[in-house]
Amino acid sequence: MTEKTFAQAMFDALSISMEQDPTISVFGASSFVLGRGLPPADEKAFIAKYTTRLLDPPVSENVLASVGVGSATAGLRPFINFGTSSFAFEAHNQIVNEAGNARYMSGGQLKVPLVYHMFHGIRGIGGAQHSQSPQSMYANCPGLEVVLPATPADAKGLMRTAIRSDNPTLFITHTKLLATKGEVPDGDYAIPFAKGEVKRAGKDVTIVAMSLMVLEALKAADQLKALGIDAEVVDPRTVVPFDAKVVIDSVKKTGRLVILEEASLVCSVASEIAAIVAEQAFEALKGPIIRVGRPHVPMPYSPSLEAFCTPDAAKLVDAVRKLLKK
Amino acid sequence: MPEIVSREARLSLLERMLLMRRFEEAVIHAAAKHKYIGRNHLYIGHEGTGAAVMAQLKPGDLAHTTHRNHGHIVGRGADPGRALAEIMGREGGLCGGRGGTWHMTDTSVGFQSTSAMVGGSIGLATGGGFACKQLGQGNVSVALFGDGVLDEGISYEAFNFASQYSLPILFMCENNEKPGRRETSMLAADRLLDIPKALKIHTMTVDGGDVEAVHAAVGEALARIRKDQVPVFIESQIEAWPGSHQHKPEFTTGETDISMAWDTGKITGPHADWIRQEPILRYVRKLLAEKAAAQADIEALDKKVQAKMAKARDFAEASPFPQAEGAILGAFA
């Protein structure tokens, strides 16, 4: 174990992968983890080593996403970084219609082993166009895997799985996580998809969160503890495929479910989780399922407005207290 | 690039064109007989282009096409029975009935994909070109598309990308636009070629009704692509088939009668002008005039193709619809 930043953990996974597999090329390398506090010598050596496999393409998200599909079906394993997730909307047709559909509509002849990486979330003064959290939009499209790591260790292990997956994988990380630190196992390891983790055990209420919201949920759990509420924090880690069991097992234990989501709640991942639990574990519930997320408006710019719209530990604490009437 | 001189090569080119034509005729007949069959975009009239391209691709080269794809698929060597079965939604289809007319793929013959998105093939082929370059085995990637693709923003991005990274790609545009009659694109530039040219892509124009002219242009382009690792754009100008309408083709010109090539008196009716210069009859006339083949050779070739299509039709008709429960499988590896 070594303490590392989230950015460094992703860099490690990418380095190991590129070392092992010469078919990996990275598009948009410099806006990914480079220049984000990595040891300068490591960064320099990496760039020098992979001159033909690190590309900084024109600002052409549409064709870039399509180049990913065309080269993946032809035998490469492209890693495509769009930067801010809203830029990937330029490429929505390619991601949904080409990447997600290719395998199925070819009757299994094609495989699309590619990773689309993007930064989601409310980063501060991003305004409406640089604060998107599009995870549920992708989850709604068959054929796409959707991954949202919360910790450096998860980022490294899940990225190893994403790169080795034969499916197109949306690897969605939060800009605010990049500098966060955590213990990361040394060497090579992979975390399977559809395998969530209980980040904090508790018995009174289940809080489900992903990505940056896991950190907010853990903060909230500490505050709730002081109020005598013992919260369990569950991180499913991948939206597609989804680990329903880790959530349901927890709800069966606590009887209460609050879901914290950074996106608008309309047709959100939180809504999906609520539906799954209502369908499969209704009798375990002692009260209504509560969702906490951003209001259904474009993200405003002004700090006071932005703070009002940003889901966080305080809003989660309020919701849990209301639910438990404490 | 050498013109085709050998008699065998010329007859094989004609055979490819005939297969494309007879295949589409089978699609029309099947559509009349069955309820569920996609026949929106037929390849009739385009054969000179597809045959010239497919005759010159090597194993390992990657083809990506668009909605007007049937001719391309069978021209590259996909089994016509399985292709027809796919269009008819059958289990024995190339993609097990999961793709249909708009998404036919046959990786066993290097046919990577059909995208029904206008502009789909051009981006995918650019990715194919990137893969060919990275893998370094001397293969090329081909994008087949219509003039409408130049209306889509992705064409600009793809040309720029391919040019910047010097990718081995043939951009093969089948321009069947007919101003005032059949408008499938609206470009403010004077010519389609102006767009790729502005991005420093070598461009060529060719008469798509003259299969040997297309063959020569494609041959020259492929040689250049392979040698210099650069993209080339060819515009093949096609006289659109009068039966081709956006959503529902009509069999206006009837079944092709190959003897019309020498018995021109048989060509009558409102579409006589199109029939007179359509690429297959035109090529037959050329082969006869240059004594590369006799009428009997042509008739024998057509019979051979028709027999092949009869078998293909039997296969497709006999193939069952897929087991419904299988629909939920196969989205993920």
Ligand SMILES: Cc1ncc(C[n+]2csc(CCOP(=O)(O)OP(=O)(O)O)c2C)c(N)n1
């Ligand atoms: C992205 C997208 N927009 C619109 C359509 C509807 N559409 C189907 S065919 C077609 C015309 C395409 O013209 P062209 O590319 O020249 O091909 P042609 O049919 O003339 O061979 C259009 C607009 C589509 N399939 N995809």
Ligand SMILES: [Mg+2]
């Ligand atoms: Mg057209």
